[in-house]
Amino acid sequence: MGCGVVLQTENPNEIGYTPKSALEKEVVICQRCFRVKHYNEIQDVSLTDDDFLKILNGIGQTDGLIVKVVDIFDFNGSWLPGLHRFVGHNNVLLVGNKADLLPKSVKHSKVINWMKKSAKDLGLKPMDVFLMSAHKGQGIKEIAEAIEHYRFGKDVYVVGCTNVGKSTFINAIIKEVSGEKDVITTSQYPGTTLDMIDIPLDNGASLYDTPGIINHHQMAHYVDKRDLKLISPKKEIKPKIYQLNEEQTLYFGGLARLDYISGGRRSFTCYISNEINIHRTKLEKADELYRNQVGELLQPPRKNQLDEFPELVAHEFAIKHAKTDIVFSGLGWVTLNEPGAKIVAHAPKGVGVFIRESLI
């Protein structure tokens, strides 16, 4: 099953290629899936955003249940704008994945309530909302039961942005039902699944894995492939708290920067991958530090990548509400508990930066 494309043995440069000799094996996957699986290396493909959108557009005309998966660590960045175009009149279940990244002290019921409210604000009315860790197999059973309950015998489509964990989720369901492991290819690289993957359900209907939609606002598209593992946390995030005075700056590697302009001494709680170094400096020295140290002290980005790395763009915010998150799409967020601060958040041109009511 791998990535969903039809296998072929003719053209090594096209998707689905597998050498003839591999056809004799018990489980046949394409060369690209083989390399991801065994060497954790991704081969680029020629498919574009439009190709993926075309695959998904068919769903709007069908009659089934939509399971929309979002990455709870990058809720807004992985939201999948324009979902209504694929959904049509179908019912939706909303599932937040990667719950294992949240600090253990966080109550799941609170996060689910936050998700319900955010979904409503974004114009979606799901039948129900869940939190899971597909990776750890947590929450899978409950969601599988809800799917069974809400699908009324129809097909099920698992949709979402690239990298939210759709395929990992379906693998977890397959493992729960049949004991088989890692049937579908998953990887840390966005764009792993290339076509619909049909998992037969018992009554002739199917559960479909779908290719993720690419959201260009996500940080993942701007860092070197080798640094993806740094920005996407693997373990529970340990929040880092900084007491800042006015006119101090935090750098998150060289990927983002937060200037604290005014609002008195206060604390900033950073929910960022543990692998990213946070560097504190004075605001007046911040520009010069970046010029001299980006790619060195401040990395990622890598030094040899600086030519193509977008410049940092400033976004100004006046924090009016208690418990506000400043979010860098795909990198994490910084929480402010008290209102009344002026902030400038810098991120690579193209990466989304916004504020929201605190998740935690």
Ligand SMILES: Nc1nc2c(ncn2[C@@H]2O[C@H](COP(=O)(O)OP(=O)(O)OP(=O)(O)O)[C@@H](O)[C@H]2O)c(=O)[nH]1
């Ligand atoms: N921490 C954590 N990581 C997860 C979880 N589920 C998936 N991942 C990781 O997220 C990355 C993407 O997983 P995939 O299952 O390939 O994501 P996808 O949505 O199918 O991606 P595309 O096929 O590209 O659309 C992989 O590195 C997974 O290991 C989870 O529950 N927790």
Ligand SMILES: [Mg+2]
């Ligand atoms: Mg996938």
